[in-house]
Amino acid sequence: MNRIQVLPDYIAHKIAAGEVIERPVSVVKELVENSIDAMATSIEVEIMDGGKEYIRVSDNGTGIYRDDLKLAFLPHATSKIRTVDDLFNITSLGFRGEALASIASVSNLILRSRTTDTLQGYQISFSEDNQAVIEPVGMDKGTTVEVRRLFYNTPARYKFLRQSATERRYIVEFVSRIAVAHPHIAFKLIADGKLAVRTHGQGELKEALANILDHRTVKDLVPIDTKTEWGGISGYLSKPRLTRKSRQGQLIILNGRIIESSLISSAVERAYAGMLASKQYPIFFLILTMDPKIVDVNVHPAKSQVRFQDDSQLYQEISSACREILLESDLTHKLTSVRTTDSVPERSEPQQVNLEFEQYFPWQPLTWSKVDAFLQKEKRMSAPSPSFDYRDEASAVEVQPAVEVELEAAEDNKVAEPKTNIYQIKDQLLNGRIIGQFRQTYILLETTNGLWLLDQHIIHERIIYEQILNREQAAFVQQTIPQTLHFSSAEAGLVSEQLDKLRDLGVELEEFGTNSFLLRGIPQYFAARDIIVDEQLILELVNDLSQQKNWREKAAVTLACRSAVKAGQRLNERQIHALLAQLAETENPFTCPHGRPIIVRIEDKEIERRFGR
Template structure:
């Protein structure tokens, strides 16, 4: 008796179902992609119990004739290709003819379809792969497919499905990606009789993102535009202030097909390097267009991966497009400030006092050198401060007159008059009118700069902001950071391993502005240091760089340079606790505006946070 035998059609279909239908989300993927290929501009997906008991996909596409409906339920029947050479130029989302019959082989399946010029449609009902009914029926133009009791006849597969909540979440994630890749199609997703997603279908990817993720995310979007000879990249990214802990909200679309790609994900990570904490990913919706003959879409059964003819070129194109989007040099700080999410409200009643700063004459300030404390405070009572302000601020008619003359009436410009009313000499405070994007108002805990503009209130981490300023300045110096010679050389003691590491990386240290040579056993002579750092910080910076070098493994020269520059910038920057005057605060704000990556410090901490009018209204219970 022969051991080898040919399988029957039912068994073949169920095996094929294992390839095509892994879970309810696989069914939705196949059916919705068919709807898109049919030219639909409205697609509605409804599920119950995570899709395990009920799924329905309805579209307004071209529909099928009765003859085509009969053929569509046969294995290897397709409208997408005719011969093997068509596989090289396939530009539809799917072509596998086994999709519908294999879905029907493991469920209770019904299909209703009608073409625009037909008076009646066609109804096909299948149970476990067996056609039970095929007849004319009245229905709308387009196609509606209903799948019930998935895997009812293959209990082994059914028991491996996750909970309805998990399966429903998988379907939700997939529909989101389909909506992002097809902004011209209106998608609706109904889960357990609840509308959970609805997109406008107006062709705007921005509006789709807003409808899915909300206004908070859409306000933090950066546009991506890149075009080369035969590569075009468009889409959106979020600022580094808006991140999540996984890549699930990153969507890559190549020639209309949603794919997963480690290479594209890595290119985004590299572009955001130093802007994010160690665990965090920005939203990314990237639409990439390449010649169809330079990709292979058949390297994965579900076509979720793609092979590129020149993967390195795609990587470089994505990297450059993302880098250009997140480098808003010259943008206002309002654009880069991180929004305050869900601000907590804590109310306490305390005695009220106003601190009116007395400021000495403003001297020349080098933002690279930590300033000496030059501000002292004189506390006055609430009633005294109120009287001072009432006496010094101009009346409304004076305001309008000054505005006609184009003069600034910022608090800093009127500060001399306030101080004079308080009994201080106005000559101690020169009248300064700043033209920066934000107006500084003071410090909190000698750590945070408080500033304002007509759009809101801003809090700037002075150390993180100055760290970003210095890092960008150092990084721009490709050859060598300018150094200053020390009149008195410093003799620094190191162990043998550290001395060897210094000598092996002498060129690196020189590029960072440190010039050292051996002066004896386990001792180095420091002759030059970067001109932008205090002498007292030099040894600590060198030791931190050495510690980084000892802990690094198989890093590129660029990554080593970044780590060393970040360390140097961190040590050289002004610290929490350093007192700044208004002029120094303004310089920090203006310098931060002109950096290439003002969102965060080189270690990924935010530099600036914004309280917009809406957040302030919530905090004061005005909404």
């Protein structure tokens, strides 16, 4: 029977190192964070072979005194905390005192350092029997750490490393992110003799972003800077058209520390509700400042996971602040390159939307009195109308297709500041001159700064979507002659489970015999459009309603898409006026619930440029 025994120090150190040092980027992270804690204003990283063979981190920080060099390599030796209470008021990036000891136990390490108040630096290295050797060395103020042959003495760990190119990519990503988190520090990364990342440390977040992002990404960022009860939120959010298929483009910085938080990511993503296509994620760079006492960073050895004192308040305030900024910004699509063409591309079918948020925002109800007030104020109708008939076949002004417009990225590399806010956008919707329809699908609107193209189907989708969400129970129209709907036994069971929710949406069903239901009422907006309610639509709604979360939002998307005016449908000027007035009343006039743009702009200067004016 095996007996319990105390492990030798060198084995214990290797076990501890496994929690802190997983791969080369872990070494870079720990050393760079030490440099930041040492108040460095310039940090240079050099790697070879993806960091597996060589890593060097040099800084111009405060340095380490000679007498502290040995202590720096002892486990749990640190200058950053003194008492247990300090664990609940951590302002430094490092605090455990494990990094140098862990790195030294799995590599060949040399550290050189010189403090501000000394004329000479000192170097510490370790012999084969792990004895520290300290000797004087000439150097500038700061600290340099060289790490060679990572995991040379733990082959089981080494074999789990990826190819050098992959390990290099991890390091490039980390240095790029930490440079954004600390824009006042100049960073340089040299990989295999080539410059990979460089920032100048001028203190501006946009300058740091411009150095590490492509110009197409930079130009589609919206700044955020707001105060909250617990601290502040600043940084940049991407416009809805700039997304990725994962959260890879998201960066969260808390008190200078890069963290991972599904809570914060979800809060920001909720702010984009109804603006993004399914399975698309926004890009954002969010900097949070808060009292260290209300956040616990001592959760994981890598210090990337944190716990907050009040998750609910944090979630709500971040989501609300981000949504407010987005809706106050100009999220219309700007087209800047025009070329002639003989054909018009076919419209793509809308994607299914997946709205990942727990509660919908309380939009104000839209009433026809508000629409009439807008229209009377602007004197754009001869008489107010409480509704419009989509079956009206009155002639509409047509514009023949002559050009196709495509997106072109801005050539500058500066973060775009929104020039137009949501109130100006809504004013243009109410005051612009309607030119007519293009292909009986797009509305052409002349505004003060150019030509707008608006998709009539998704305008109406947005209007109906918000109307449905705003009502606790939808108004329905009683059917004079109830329609009988038939389902399979399994389908009928699913429908029966959702009868109450269907009623909330304005669909009144009554069980009628085996696997059949009488359709006694349909939503009012369906009746006005002669929308057919059949078994397929009911099953689509039941699928939406069976979701544990966001069932109303999902169902609203389905209903809005089904009942909205279609592409290819002729509208007269009165109908277009009413559509634009209702759009101006929505919370988000920029995108449909699927995330597609409602408004596309061609500015005067672009049209003039194409005509050589």
